[in-house]
Amino acid sequence: MTDDEQEIFDKLSELLQPYNEKQIELKPQTEIAVDLAIDSVSVMDFVMEVEDHFDMDIPLNVLSETHTMKDLISVVQARTNKA
Amino acid sequence: MADLLDKNLPLLERMKKVTQAGSRIGPVNEEIISPTRAMIDGRDTILAGTNNYMGITFEPSCVEAGQKALEKFGTGTTGSRIANGSYAIHEELEQELASFLGMKHCIVFSTGYQANLGMMAGLAGPKDTIFLDADSHSSIYDGCTLSGARLIRFRHNDAADLDKRLSRMEDDGGGKLVVLEGIYSMLGDRAPLADFVEVKKKHGFQLLVDEAHSFGVLGPNGRGLADEAGLLDEADFVVGTFSKSIGAIGGFGASNHPMFETVRYSSKPYMFTASPSPASVATATAAIRVLAREPERRVRLQSNSARLFHGLRGLGLELGCDEVSPVIAVKCGDEASTLVMWNQLLAAGVYVNIALPPGTPGKLCLLRCSVSASHTEAEIDRIIELFSSVVAGKHTIAAAG
Numbered sequence: 001m002t003d004d005e006q007e008i009f010d011k012l013s014e015l016l017q018p019y020n021e022k023q024i025e026l027k028p029q030t031e032i033a034v035d036l037a038i039d040s041v042s043v044m045d046f047v048m049e050v051e052d053h054f055d056m057d058i059p060l061n062v063l064s065e066t067h068t069m070k071d072l073i074s075v076v077q078a079r080t081n082k083a
Numbered sequence: 084m085a086d087l088l089d090k091n092l093p094l095l096e097r098m099k100k101v102t103q104a105g106s107r108i109g110p111v112n113e114e115i116i117s118p119t120r121a122m123i124d125g126r127d128t129i130l131a132g133t134n135n136y137m138g139i140t141f142e143p144s145c146v147e148a149g150q151k152a153l154e155k156f157g158t159g160t161t162g163s164r165i166a167n168g169s170y171a172i173h174e175e176l177e178q179e180l181a182s183f184l185g186m187k188h189c190i191v192f193s194t195g196y197q198a199n200l201g202m203m204a205g206l207a208g209p210k211d212t213i214f215l216d217a218d219s220h221s222s223i224y225d226g227c228t229l230s231g232a233r234l235i236r237f238r239h240n241d242a243a244d245l246d247k248r249l250s251r252m253e254d255d256g257g258g259k260l261v262v263l264e265g266i267y268s269m270l271g272d273r274a275p276l277a278d279f280v281e282v283k284k285k286h287g288f289q290l291l292v293d294e295a296h297s298f299g300v301l302g303p304n305g306r307g308l309a310d311e312a313g314l315l316d317e318a319d320f321v322v323g324t325f326s327k328s329i330g331a332i333g334g335f336g337a338s339n340h341p342m343f344e345t346v347r348y349s350s351k352p353y354m355f356t357a358s359p360s361p362a363s364v365a366t367a368t369a370a371i372r373v374l375a376r377e378p379e380r381r382v383r384l385q386s387n388s389a390r391l392f393h394g395l396r397g398l399g400l401e402l403g404c405d406e407v408s409p410v411i412a413v414k415c416g417d418e419a420s421t422l423v424m425w426n427q428l429l430a431a432g433v434y435v436n437i438a439l440p441p442g443t444p445g446k447l448c449l450l451r452c453s454v455s456a457s458h459t460e461a462e463i464d465r466i467i468e469l470f471s472s473v474v475a476g477k478h479t480i481a482a483a484g
Contacts, residue, residue, distance in 0.1 A: 039440060039441035040441060040442075041441040041446075042440075042441070042442070042446070044217070044236060045217070048236065048238065050215070052365070056251070057235050057248055057251055057252070059212075059234050059235055060227075060228075060234035060235075060236060061233060061234055075286045
């Protein structure tokens, strides 16, 4: 991971902590919903925290194609660069 | 090859836990005695979770209208509204609804769920953006997905959050639809409509209000939240259902938009399904007439709701919201204890809804009551008494202060 990706990964990990009840170790390839066994509403709530922190909107349509931490890093990066 | 149902194994485990706790997922009503009573497991049970807000399901004029339509038009229409399934009674119902709502146009759908599917998909397309409240009903989420529009979820009842998201959005030439609910089904809270209308004036968008739980219930004319808030002109589109205050099955969309009739042809959930059955259509029309001529039902519902709300709050229980509405949810501690209490309530003679995550906001476990205009004061008091003995002080979240 680049420094930029690592920075986003660290922030996402921090925001994900309240939802990571089983304290699963987070890696770029971690599948957020499946590996952490969190329901679809919790995933959307977590993404709202991400949106607030990075001051961006992540449409639900994009979310349906976003599974891993790495996917989400790419989404945040793409939307940061766009801004 | 994977078995398609393997992914439902976690659901199977959860179903087992529920049944081991002594519950049936959805107890069976062996006999419906009245809008507020049924025989369940051989016991005369008070129904406090039916959304039968107006207690209209046994209203003689509605039953008679349904019987006559059944005899005159048959058991079903066997076709879509755009094929052979349009009867004079469908058009009569649409006119009756439009008149009740004070709107020019109305389209009837076969269920409330389909009304939201059909309205979202009929209104918005892939070049548009829908902003939906985080606590929206599943039918709104599914309708939004079906539309193909870009979907932005804003924080529940937070007009400032919607404002922020609209401010961030670049103008891409597409339409913008904001979707709110009159009364939210799980916690019973209303959308702060005036706040959202301010945001509407600032940014410009089209507003849809789903009045599923507020149609017939709120406002001086029972038209819903927009009626109560004095903001009827601000709701560009209204959605509602017949399965609550109307006591039938079906749903509708209504609007003053001059091109609203075109939605019939841009909405697959309208076109590709059979139209509502004659008996259901006729009972819905009769029920709307009852609501129009008997405003005292709304008064009774308000009074019953206040009685239950204050009674439960008086037990120290934390409720879903601070405003009185016919949806009164008690916040409980965890799934296992909520299931136990729900079973105990049922065994003691009151049926309420049990609502668990992910069907609830904020991972809440709820014992959700819905009040009817037909509940007697004695029934309301009995519900409070049973919550006192079964629920109060046991694994619930106590009200602050």
